[in-house]
Amino acid sequence: MATLTVWKFDTPGGAESVESTLLQLQKQELIKVVDAAVVSWPQDTAKPKTRQLHNLAGAGALSGTFWGMLFGLLFLMPLLGAAMGAAAGALGGKMADVGIDDDFIESVKSQVTPGTSALFLMSQDAVVDRVREAFPAGHSELISSNLDREQEAKLREVFAH
Template sequence: MPALTVWCYGTPLGATAGSVRLRRLEQARALEVIDAITVSWAPGAHRPRVTRLWPPPEVTAREPSVLVALLRSAIGDSQSGDPLPPDFADRLAATGLDPALLEAVTERLVPRTSALLVLSGAADLSVVVPAVRQRIVSGEVTLLRADLPTDGPALLRTAVGLEPSGPTD
């Protein structure tokens, strides 16, 4: 089952360490990574730095990241103090993603923190959760997760404007 998983770390380098573990999990076939990014907010920086992890660089240039587009929409609205626009929230609802999850992510993304966002297909959480939490002091990492329908990744691409929407009646 596809899912959007967000690991929110209490340090700017937590997501980078988590990304190393994510690569190992993907190589071990514990999960199928569709898209993955890290968001790190260093002390003194005016905004967080976003790094795309997956797919590999040779594919990245051809296909924009659904997670980058989703995060830009969510952060843009949270910084202005406005809730997500109703039409965007409606489009997200069709994907199975609750806008409250995005609000929870943006609330946790503050200076001196980081996050690892992963859009995945099949995953063995009994293997993934302990691996990502490895060597993290208790309380420094929070897992946010949304299960998506089978066509959720495609619906998410449409919701963030990376794919044309279907015909309207």
């Protein structure tokens, strides 16, 4: 079963700084990274910067389309206005079908704000306590959503190339 976790950091560069830590954890077999992306939101900007971490992605990596749609739903939809309402509703429905529901989206939206950053991590077999211990103490917070095998398969189907 895959797990989509969001690790929030209290600085705009915090999420970027743990990429090498994830590589080390993967080598120690404490986590299997399927795919990952970071969001960095400097205090003085209207919207965050996003980047997919290709060097961490495994064989089952999701397409950039998934990350783009997820980040659009999380951070850009209020900027697009009412004309995008129907499309946003359809996209939200597809995300809910794969285990990313309104509660998860609202939780991430309320916590990943200007002056923070976040690591979005699709993983398997993570030893969460060891991952938490490896990240900078007192500077990260976990928000998670588990996906069962069926939801993971739907996710891959919805966002296939």
